[in-house]
Amino acid sequence: MLNSKSFADRLIAEKFDFFTGVPCSLLSGLISDLESRPGVNYIPAVREDAAVGLCAGAYMAGSLPVLLMQNSGLGYSLNAFTSLNLIYNIPVLVVMSWRGFGGKDAPEHIIMGDINEPLLETSGMPHAVLEPGDEAGAEAAFQQALDTIRNKKIPFTLLVKKGLYNEGHH
Amino acid sequence: MTGTEALEIVATFLNNEPVVLANGYISREFFNVQDREGSFYMIGSMGLASSIGLGAALARPDRKTVIVDGDGNVLMSMGTLAMIAAARPKNLVHLCIDNEVYESTGKQRSLSNQIELEKVAQANGYPYSRRVETPDALKQAMGEVMAGEGPSFLLIKVAPSFDSNRGRVTHTPEEIRDRFMSVYG
Ligand SMILES: Cc1ncc(C[n+]2csc(CCOP(=O)(O)OP(=O)(O)O)c2C)c(N)n1
Ligand SMILES: [Mg+2]
Numbered sequence: 001m002l003n004s005k006s007f008a009d010r011l012i013a014e015k016f017d018f019f020t021g022v023p024c025s026l027l028s029g030l031i032s033d034l035e036s037r038p039g040v041n042y043i044p045a046v047r048e049d050a051a052v053g054l055c056a057g058a059y060m061a062g063s064l065p066v067l068l069m070q071n072s073g074l075g076y077s078l079n080a081f082t083s084l085n086l087i088y089n090i091p092v093l094v095v096m097s098w099r100g101f102g103g104k105d106a107p108e109h110i111i112m113g114d115i116n117e118p119l120l121e122t123s124g125m126p127h128a129v130l131e132p133g134d135e136a137g138a139e140a141a142f143q144q145a146l147d148t149i150r151n152k153k154i155p156f157t158l159l160v161k162k163g164l165y166n167e168g169h170h
Numbered sequence: 171m172t173g174t175e176a177l178e179i180v181a182t183f184l185n186n187e188p189v190v191l192a193n194g195y196i197s198r199e200f201f202n203v204q205d206r207e208g209s210f211y212m213i214g215s216m217g218l219a220s221s222i223g224l225g226a227a228l229a230r231p232d233r234k235t236v237i238v239d240g241d242g243n244v245l246m247s248m249g250t251l252a253m254i255a256a257a258r259p260k261n262l263v264h265l266c267i268d269n270e271v272y273e274s275t276g277k278q279r280s281l282s283n284q285i286e287l288e289k290v291a292q293a294n295g296y297p298y299s300r301r302v303e304t305p306d307a308l309k310q311a312m313g314e315v316m317a318g319e320g321p322s323f324l325l326i327k328v329a330p331s332f333d334s335n336r337g338r339v340t341h342t343p344e345e346i347r348d349r350f351m352s353v354y355g
Pocket of ligand 2: 240242267
């Protein structure tokens with residue numbers, strides 16, 4: 001699960017069939033992998049909140065959606081998560097890049113990088129971190145995501161660190 | 171024509187289509203006009219009725235899907251018009267109840283008396299986009315959009331009319347979700 005191809009294979013094997021988002025360089029490999037697959041439709045969204053809405057509609061109409069976004073989009077989409085997904089119980093798998101991790105990034109990412117996990121926690125949004133090199137941890141995180149989506153029916157966020165899904169872009 | 175009259179006319183053109191309603195009075199008033207299983211009353215997430223409707227229409231291209239939006243909601247998510255136009259779902263009907271105000275929060279003016287939203291939709295690439303101002307024009311246009319190919323945009327100019335004493339949606343959010351999902355069978 002620790003490169004774009006294997007992760008996309010896994011998503012499709014688990015019947016995820018609706019992909020949208022706003023790009024992040026840390027997810028560029030994953031987005032191009034999805035876009036290159038015949039039969040997979042990645043829908044470019046203009047804003048993260050609109051992508052949350054798109055996924056909610058797709059879910060209720062019978063799809064299993066994945067939302068790809070940068071953590072900067074968490075601010076834009078927090079009202080969508082709290083006043084749509086979390087009250088109607090509408091799940092979505094969120095693959096969120098963790099810009100600003102450890103305070104080492106461009107200035108605009110530092111604050112969100114710092115508050116990313118507490119913000120998810122305080123919003124009641126379960127999440128787990130995918131680390132380069134930790135296959136077992138990624139597998140456990142993915143199982144937790146599947147369980148949350150299928151049983152609790154709320155969004156689950158996989159926080160993705162640099163070096164996993166940004167093949168070909170540094 | 172008032173907003174309530176417009177919703178009453180819209181309701182007569184619906185069977186068991188999935189319908190996504192904007193937040194505030196539009197959801198509340200439509201609930202009072204006719205409570206349908208297929209009505210997704212969006213009580214929060216202002217601006218997202220259009221993206222929810224688009225997601226549903228794309229996931230089930232075989233089902234005619236209707237969005238009942240408001241001018242304030244459309245203005246908040248104007249980028250979603252581009253997403254709809256780009257995705258070109260033939261099965262999607264996008265209605266906008268345009269009272270030129272944020273009626274739900276006390277009739278503060280919106281920008282839709284200056285910005286012609288049907289032209290915005292058309293410029294984005296909706297193959298059908300019209301403005302209607304009378305009950306007869308609305309009935310004729312509803313007939314066209316429900317029978318024809320979309321995505322279509324209908325700007326329905328109305329006078330504010332919603333009655334704040336009329337009740338709120340009584341279903342819980344989870345009930346709304348389950349009822350909406352049930353129309354897909
Ligand atoms: C993000 C957000 N901002 C503000 C509000 C408050 N609010 C609720 S309904 C509404 C007005 C919606 O306007 P419009 O789509 O024109 O519908 P109308 O009220 O005129 O029927 C507003 C501003 C909100 N619910 N969410
Ligand atoms: Mg209005």
